[in-house]
Amino acid sequence: MRHLLLALPFALLPLAVAQAAHDHDHDHHDAHGSLDKHEHGVAALNVALDGQTLELGLESPAMNIVGFEHAANSDAARAKVAAARAQLEQPLALFALPPEAGCTVAGQELESPLFGNDGHDHDHDEHEHSDIDAEYRLTCAQPEQLKTLDLSAFFKQFPGTLKLNVQLIGPNGQKGAELTPANPRLGF
Structure with a gap:
C-alpha cells in the first residue's frame, strides 16, 4: 500500500530541501531541537494515483484533529479521541471524490500514540508533540473521472486544521497545493 506514497517524497525532494532551508531560517522557537516538522494548524496530505489505485497519506499534529496532544487521561478526552478515530475511519466522507469515479x-x-498503536518508543519530548497519521488505499472503477479532490468536509470535521499542504502525483504529473477552509479543492 505504501509504494506510491513512499516514492512521493523522493519525487519532491528538491522542493523539500528548499523548504527545509527556509524553515531552518525561521524555526527558532523549537526548544527541544526536534528534527520533525510539527506546526499546529498545518497538516500534510500526499495523494498518488496509479491506474485504479488512489493512495492518500495524511500526517497531522494531534492538536489539529482532537485539540490536544497529551495522553487521553479523562473520559472527555478519550471520547474526543474515539470520535476523531471514527471520523478518520470514513475517508470517503472526509475526502470527497467525484461519485462517477466509483472509488x-x-x-x-x-x-498515533493517542490510539496506542504507533509502534514507536517515546521519550517525554515526543509525548508533547503527538501526531496522527492515516493511510488510505482506494480502488476507483473509473479513475479517469477523478477530476477533483474536495476537502471541505475534512476542514469542517477538524476545524483545528487551518492549512493542508497537498502533494499529488497523478496522470497529469505532480503538483503541490496549499488548501485551506476557504480554498478546499484540488484538481487532478
Missing part, C-alpha cells in the same frame, strides 16, 4: 476503500491504517 471504494480497499485498505486503511491509522497510527
